[in-house]
Amino acid sequence: MTTGQTTTSTDPRAMARAVVADLTGPGGPFELAADDVLGTQLPVFTHRRRALHELLAESLVHGDHDYIVTATSRLTFREHAAQVASLARALREDFGVRPGDRVAIAAANSPEWIVTFWATVSIGAVCVGYNAWWSKRELAYGVSHATPALVVADAKRALLLEDCGVPVLSIETDVPRLCALHPDSPLPTCDVAEDDPAIILYTSGTSGRPKGATHTHRNVLSVVEYHRMNDALAAAFGDPVDPRDRAHLLVMPLFHIASLHNLAVPRLANGSKVALHTGAFDIDRVLTLIQDEKVTNWGAVPTMANRLLEYGDLSAYDLSSLTSFSLASAPSSPAFQKRLREGLPFAANALVDSYGLTESCTAVSVATTPDLAEDPGTLGYPIVGVQLEIRDTLGNPVPDGVEGEICVRSAYTMLGYWNDPSATADAIDGDRWLRTGDIGELRNGRVRLSSRRSDLIIRGGENVYPAEVEGVLLEHPSIRECIVLGVPHDDLGQEVAAVIVSSSPLEVEELCAFAGERLGHFKVPTQWRFTDSPLPRNATGKVIRRDVAV
Known part of the structure; x- marks a missing residue:
């Protein structure tokens, strides 16, 4: 295999590292070099574009190839x-x-x-x-x-x-x-x-209101170069498929980084087709679109994958074109991944998992099929250009195998939160390290996640922060106290539950209507428990969530 130098290693991971070193090293097509990014030296792609309109102009080279198709x-x-x-x-x-x-x-x-x-x-x-x-x-x-x-x-x-x-x-x-x-x-x-804002996407607030994660031209164009590099890496490993002959299924909402930053935008850059599913998730319509448009790549949330498993026999559809199937937006267990490999023919040798967040603009780490086979439960290695540390409560890096907060920095990391300097300062320090709030560890360089943002609920791929829901419920005049928790759900992964301390009897229907007028439907609790006993609190007055039963 030759990409500027020859490697004779038979270890696929060593071979991949050698190829990536060629692609991103000095003089490589995706050369990475340290440069100033908002006052901090970070690795950046030397040959990147500087403004998103440049991609639009370059896209004319793809001419009459399909960019966006629907049913x-x-x-x-x-x-x-x-x-x-x-x-x-x-x-x-x-x-x-x-x-x-x-x-x-x-x-x-x-x-x-x-x-x-x-x-x-x-x-x-x-x-x-x-x-x-x-x-x-x-x-x-x-x-x-x-x-x-x-x-x-x-x-x-x-x-x-x-x-x-x-x-x-x-x-x-x-x-x-x-x-x-x-x-x-x-x-x-x-x-x-380059560092002017280009996109604002909202992430549910840990302490109430949603926050607007602000992404710059540099952020998004760095993501584009990362995807282009992956195309070059696949070609170096003998993938004969031209990126322009690939079709990527877009099912997740465009107000998520998975669909916008990591699918719609890079496909304009490399000439791939976007097969856009419209309307609610419908298995027959989705599989028919895969069949008709010869979809090769699909990134799904675990809830979608679970519904495919429950659907049963898929033999009525020609899904032979599907060669890449990845999970995103919500955690998935090794047992669930095993079920996917056994139950979905296209997942058997193509399943990939990843870890990322709105603030990181793209994946922080990716677990390839071999990674998942060798280390079930891993979220893989940090992607090219990402610097990652696990830190203790004092902000000091900890060694492999020790849990702490996942902190990352890169040219992909958001500028900050729109019109919220206080929240930005809480999330990003002076050296551009993003404190994710997620707890995890490194094992032999691979990322493992222990818990996401403490109390975060991920319902069908959508983030729900209990504090936001609790704030709305406490507006109800009869509610003295409340706590919102995530509980397991076979299809959605988690659903929202609420424990209510009330001064008078309440009806579930009334509370659902009250919350539904103020919150998106996916945030409205579907399980309720009422009590007249105060919620358990620690010495500082904070509710001890682990002591609350739903």
């Missing part, structure tokens, strides 16, 4: 670029959007979502992805927090935004009209700095 529509790279150019001109000329302005999207997945994203970032504006499951109150908070110049919304979300005080464009009618309004517009460009 009912197709959009080539050339058509996509023309639509983006027209919409970008309309945003500038008709709506006065300027560099640094926010354009928010509140909508379910659609090709128009992606086109709106590219039009926004290509003129130097900041794309804000609102959670499409948010309630009216949560959307109102998002508008007041990000102060967008306008919001692009589908019909369902537009009803919740009627009184938001900001212009709302329809994703079903306005966006298609504006995409065709200026058919001969040149591709948009803008003068932005």
Whole structure:
């Protein structure tokens, strides 16, 4: 195998390290070199692009290849670029959007979502992805927090935004009209700095309100180079498939980094097809899309994988094209992974797991199929360009095998939390180390996760922070105390449970309606326990969560 030098090792991991060293070493196509990033020396890709609009211009080389396909529509790279150019001109000329302005999207997945994203970032504006499951109150908070110049919304979300005080464009009618309004517009460009904000995605707040993780052009373009390097690594190991001949299934919401930063954006860069599933997760429609579009790569949350197992016989569908199947967004156990390998033919020799968070912009670590076979439960090695330490409560690094907080830094790491310097300072120190709040350890260089952000509940791949739900429930006049916990669920992984200390009898239906008016449906507790006994507390007055029974 030759990529600039020859390696004769028969150890696949040693071979991979040698190839990566060639690709990222001095003079390599994905050379990494230390450079200043916001006052800290970090490894950066030397040959990276500097602004997202550069990717749009380069995408024309893929011409009439499909970029986005759904069960009912197709959009080539050339058509996509023309639509983006027209919409970008309309945003500038008709709506006065300027560099640094926010354009928010509140909508379910659609090709128009992606086109709106590219039009926004290509003129130097900041794309804000609102959670499409948010309630009216949560959307109102998002508008007041990000102060967008306008919001692009589908019909369902537009009803919740009627009184938001900001212009709302329809994703079903306005966006298609504006995409065709200026058919001969040149591709948009803008003068932005690498560390200018490009994207804001919201992560549920550990202490209440959602926080806007802000990602820069540098962050996202670093992710693109990481994916390009993976393509080159696969080719060096003899993968004969050109990236332009791959098709990536997009099922998870576009307001997550898994779908936007790590799928839709890199595919524009390397010419791959995005097979976009629209609407609720439906196994027949998803498998039919895989079959019809010859999907090769699928990243799924464990809940989706579990539903495939429960579906039973998949032989009615031709899934032979599927050669890469990865898990993301929520933890999965070795026992569950074993069930996947035994029950899903495409997972037997292709299952990959990873660990990441919204703030990290892409995976922090990836466990390959051999990693999972050799070390069940591992989340693999830190990816290229990521520096990772496990630290004790005093902030000191600990050795292999010792638990502590996972801390990372890289050119991928977010700029900070939008309009929240205090939360940013709590999360990122002066040397750009991100304190994840997750507890884990390193074993022979591989990451293992013990617990995620202390009390975090992950329901079907969506993060739910108990403090946010508790804050809403305590607004109810009859609730004296409450605590929200995650409990196991066979399909969703976890579901939300609440223990209520009340001054008077309460009905579950009333509380569900009360919470549902204020929270996204996935945050509303589905299990309730009522008591008149005070919750157990420690000497500082904090509830001892482990002593609370649901």
